[in-house]
Amino acid sequence: MWYGGWTAPVADGAGSARAVLRLFAAGGLPANVALMRLLMETARPEEAEAAIAAERAAAVSAEPAERLAGLGDLLRRHPQAWATVRGVLGEAEHDRLAGRDGPRHWAAVFDRLARLAPEASVALYALGSPDLLRAATDEVVGLMRNWGLLGRDRHLLEIGCGIGRLTLALAPELASAVGHDVSAEMIAEARRRAAGMPSLRFSQTEGRDLAGVPAASQDVVLAADVFPYLVEPDPALAERHVAEAARVLRPGGALLILNYSYRGDAARDRADLRASFARCGLVAEREGTRDLALWDALAFLGRKGPAGR
Secondary structure (H helix, E strand, O other): OOOOOOOOOOOOOHHHHHHHHHHHHOOOOOHHHHHHHHHHHOOOHHHHHHHHHHHHHHOOOHHHHHHHHHHHHHHHHOOOHHHHHHHHHHHHOHHHOOOOOHHHHHHHHHHHHHHHOHHHHHOHHHOOOHHHHHHHHHHHHHHHHHOOOOEEEEEEEEEOOOOOHHHHHHHHHEEEEEEEEOOHHHHHHHHHHOOOOOOEEEEEOOOOOOOOOOOOOEEEEEEEOOOHHHHOOOHHHHHHHHHHHHHHEEEEEEEEEEOOOOOOOHHHHHHHHHHHHHHHOEEEEEEEEOOOOOOOOOEEEEEEOOOOO
16 A cells, blocks of 8 residues: 555645645655645636646745746646546545544455546656656666665565565566555556566565464565554554565565555654664665655665674
């Protein structure tokens, strides 16, 4: 399950739209992420376009005005974006997560989304565009390659693999890959896409641990925009998944988390994961860095030492 870039709204109403646009104009957000957030805050596509135009007119220098002009062009080039974002949001009922049985709730949500819009639902910041989705996927693969996480002798487990988008893209650079997800519909779609690829396996899980994965069997565990759905209902569930990742990693293996929460508190995320890594025998190599141009995810990378559990 990978929405990619979902965050809680900045505030309510027009003020939220202005906050998103001002952050973008100052260089604080990728254009596609800014547009996604703007569409989350506006009632109609015309309202989003008007907000961009108003902010551009109020810009005090050429650079932010040019950025905003480009954002308006992006919206016009992707007329499906508003319907995609609002349709996924309507199905997901994101604000109703608190107090629910998180894994069971999100299994039902992602089952519906797999039927409605499988690709949009796992990377909402791609705005329903196949080209943006492909570019965003390639960027994550490239990042993992540059960090030395891939290799034809490596075995990878992806937690919350969704339709297998990343697992499939990573497969040519791995010995094998396994994808887990709580959604039966997402797993069915992943298996359909991976037909004829014996190095890939996809399994539905209950989303509570990595039961069934042997200890010290994986070189990389990847969790892309999954931990927010564990942290929000129960931080202990997130802690358990870090411990489980450490258990299934071989010595020297790595856990890569892209986005730990949607709390909007990077310092808290860093502190929580630093503590979790230490308890589980993982050495933190990256603590909430922003390394992607098409997604504003925070990257956390922990490495299992020779004596790690």
